[in-house]
Amino acid sequence: MVVGYSSATMEEPVPASESEISIEDPRITAVDLFSGCGGMSLGFNNAGFRIIRAFDNWIPAIENYRANFDHPIEKRDLGDWKSVAADVKRLAPTVILGGPPCQDFSLAGSRSEGAKALLTPAFANIVIDSETPFFVMENVPAALRSQAYATAKENLVDAGYALHELRLNSVDFAVPQKRRRVFVVGSCAGQLHTLENFLDHEKSDQQVSVREALGKIEFDHYYRHPRSYSRRGVFSVDEPSPTLRGTSRPRPATYKAHPDDSSADADIQSLNESQRALLQGFPATYKWTGTKTDLSQMIGNAVPVGLAQAVATALRKSIMDGVRLEPGTVVKPSDAGDAPITSVRTAAQTIRHDVICRTR
């Protein structure tokens, strides 16, 4: 099956080639909504998923994404969820991924729910209307307490999805950054009984420091602008970094030394965008296009690649196990989830064909 469009404007992607969307390719297919520069896509790709389409509405992120992936990305307003759902339904992915904007929920924002918060129920509506069997939605932990998520959850549960709300910290998955995020995994095949179990296997006992992630560097401390001056701004490279955000300001003259600063030196620099991208788990070969301000934003927005990869690996294994293991079964990393990928395809297709989502 070849899925594509007839013209190549920014609105309509170039036609997909035979080799791009081939029924011979055994990987589980996924569509990435709110794809940004591609952190979530890259993590799922690395875990053996085949991303077939991405959507975002911010041109700098779209161009950056396009520079790194072969599959099409479309510029679409995902608030217009009905038309997107119809297109996703035609693509028939097994999984929808997505990180709807978090500004309305984030601790950094005002936390009053506005138009951006409505993109969370829009994500849910696209999943439901397109009758996609599985989804993974990433956001800040505060999203779980929002009215927008309550609406999305009610609609998803009504449509027959079982939900797993996973509160994760990227530093537990060998990512050199402390970043707390929630991943809501949904399944219209019922609970994925081995998901948390497989996710535990992806955890690492060892934390990775900034120095280990960046390799040869000629500084021992760096500045990360704090949200409030009650918090420190100077960090050692021998610990994981704090959460990277959408700006990378230099140390202002008004910054007053904090007792927890790792160094009292007044001449501490902030990290550059290449270094911040490495701490988000993008490989050194990842291409970056756009202005420094745009790059700061898209890098700070991204899901750490290693965290997305861990969730993706656990999901891939549990999709496969979902069709053949009893609830509550404890599995080892070497168990069924690591079976040949053709079996994974069979499992995903079995679910896709056997499960009837209670959608409209």
Ligand SMILES: C[S@@+](CC[C@H](N)C(=O)[O-])C[C@H]1O[C@@H](n2cnc3c(N)ncnc32)[C@H](O)[C@@H]1O
């Ligand atoms: C948190 S970022 C996603 C990061 C991405 N998952 C990654 O790992 O790189 C949210 C994205 O939503 C996009 N966005 C915001 N409003 C949108 C809308 N109405 N329609 C489509 N995309 C939108 C932004 O441009 C941004 O790239």
